[in-house]
Structures are given as structure tokens and as C-alpha cells.
Amino acid sequence: MGEKLYEGKAKVVYATTEKPDEVLMVFKDEATAFDGKKRGTIADKGVRNAAISAVLFRYLQDHGIPGHFLEQVDERTLRVRRVKIIPLEVVVRNIAAGSFSRRLGWPEGQLLVEPLVEFFYKDDALGDPLVTEDHIRLLGLATADEINRLKELALAVNRLLQDFWRERGIVLVDFKLEFGKTETGEILLADEISPDTCRLWDAETGEKLDKDRFRRDLGRVEEAYAEVLRRARSAPGQAK
Ligand code: TMP
Numbered sequence: 001m002g003e004k005l006y007e008g009k010a011k012v013v014y015a016t017t018e019k020p021d022e023v024l025m026v027f028k029d030e031a032t033a034f035d036g037k038k039r040g041t042i043a044d045k046g047v048r049n050a051a052i053s054a055v056l057f058r059y060l061q062d063h064g065i066p067g068h069f070l071e072q073v074d075e076r077t078l079r080v081r082r083v084k085i086i087p088l089e090v091v092v093r094n095i096a097a098g099s100f101s102r103r104l105g106w107p108e109g110q111l112l113v114e115p116l117v118e119f120f121y122k123d124d125a126l127g128d129p130l131v132t133e134d135h136i137r138l139l140g141l142a143t144a145d146e147i148n149r150l151k152e153l154a155l156a157v158n159r160l161l162q163d164f165w166r167e168r169g170i171v172l173v174d175f176k177l178e179f180g181k182t183e184t185g186e187i188l189l190a191d192e193i194s195p196d197t198c199r200l201w202d203a204e205t206g207e208k209l210d211k212d213r214f215r216r217d218l219g220r221v222e223e224a225y226a227e228v229l230r231r232a233r234s235a236p237g238q239a240k
């Protein structure tokens with residue numbers, strides 16, 4: 001492992017000793033919510049999220065999504081291509097929940113007529129505010145063409161992940177993606193995709209199988225992450 005490049009709330013990123021264009025992402029058990037106001041530890045979360053992310057990135061990349069994932073190195077560590085993260089959280093929603101429900105008064109669980117893409121400016125000090133496409137261009141975060149590309153990729157990821165989870169008895173409510181740029185300007189899907197960054201509901205019971213169990217003190221948090229990993233690894237139609 002090379003020098004530590006960045007430490008976030010859920011992961012640490014290290015340089016690799018041999019390849020300047022690759023980095024290692026190490027997943028931690030620490031969990032935060034509400035801009036770090038709530039803190040805790042979810043036992044084995046790092047192990048589960050690294051494995052779930054590896055499965056999902058492999059699946060997405062096999063289906064034509066350009067992504068940063070290279071390989072899983074050990075139970076908490078993924079080797080990925082080095083990118084410069086675009087400071088936007090790209091959220092896709094299929095069903096009303098979370099901040100969408102709070103902001104617009106739609107009850108959680110209400111189906112949206114079509115998938116919705118939202119952008120949030122990644123800035124902890126500002127509390128990651130919702131931004132419009134005009135804000136994004138004005139702030140110089142991305143060009144109009146790049147914004148269109150981010151939306152196109154986010155919706156393609158949504159279709160693929162909806163299929164993946166439907167075949168494993170899970171409803172994909174919403175999720176957050178991050179993208180990065182390579183040295184040559186190529187946009188790659190980056191960061192992680194896990195129960196920390198998705199809302200996943202059991203298709204039969206509606207049970208929440210994601211970080212909302214931690215955010216809302218619902219209990220059985222570890223069990224939910226373990227169940228999502230079990231289903232991610234199961235063959236289509238065989239999750240139950
Ligand atoms: P939200 O409803 O709180 O805006 O969350 C939308 C989705 O984004 C949800 O699946 C959880 C995920 N998310 C993150 O990955 N990181 C965050 O910091 C937040 C607020 C949400």
C-alpha cells in the first residue's frame with residue numbers, strides 16, 4: 001500500500017506503490033448520517049460493502065458502463081483506476097423517499113412516473129445542497145455535455161441495477177452515484193455502490209435492507225447488509 005491520499009467517512013484511499021494511475025479503496029465499518037451528526041459502527045460493513053460494490057461494478061462494467069473497478073484485492077479493499085472525482089452526487093429515484101419526500105411532501109413509497117435524476121453539490125460545509133444544471137455550469141463543476149453524459153449514464157445504471165435487484169427479490173428505490181474523470185477526460189463511474197448509497201427494499205415484505213436502518217435506528221443493521229451481500233452473490237431467481 002502506498003501513501004494515504006484521502007480519508008472519507010466510509011473509506012480510505014491509498015496510492016499503489018507501482019502504478020500511478022491506480023488506487024486502493026479500503027472500506028471501513030464506521031457509519032455517519034445527517035452530515036456526520038450521527039456516528040456509529042456497523043460491524044463488518046466494510047467487508048460487506050467492498051464485496052457488494054465489487055459484484056455491482058463488475059456487473060455494470062460487463063454490461064457496458066465505463067467504471068473505475070479493476071479487482072477486489074482483499075476482503076475490504078478494491079483496486080480501482082485513479083480518477084478526479086466530479087464533486088456531484090448523482091441521485092436516481094424510482095420511488096419517493098428520503099430527502100425527496102421531505103422536500104416535496106410526497107409520502108415515502110409513492111412510485112414516480114419515471115426515474116428522476118437529481119444532482120447534489122458535494123460540499124460538507126454546505127451540507128451537500130441540491131443544485132440545478134444551471135448551477136452546475138455556473139459553478140464550473142461540469143459542462144452541459146458532461147451533465148448530459150452523467151444523466152445518460154445514471155439512467156443506464158438505474159435500468160441495469162433495477163433488473164439485477166428485481167431478479168434477487170429487491171426493489172431499487174433510489175441510489176447515489178459519483179463519477180470521476182481520467183487524465184484523458186473520460187468519465188468513469190467511481191466510488192462505491194452499496195447499502196450505504198442505495199435504498200433497497202425487500203420486494204415481498206417491504207423491509208428496508210439499507211443504511212436507513214442505521215439512520216432511523218430500526219435495528220438489525222448488520223443483518224441487512226449481510227442479506228444484501230447474500231442476494232448480490234446469488235444467481236438470478238435464486239435469492240430466496
Ligand atoms: P436522500 O433521499 O437522503 O437524498 O438520499 C438519496 C440516496 O442517496 C439514498 O439512496 C441514499 C444516498 N445517499 C448517499 O449515498 N450519501 C449521502 O450523503 C446521502 C444524503 C444520500
Ligand code: ASP
Binds near residue numbers: 037211
Ligand atoms: N454519509 C452521509 C453523512 O455522513 C449521509 C448519509 O448517508 O445519510 O452525512
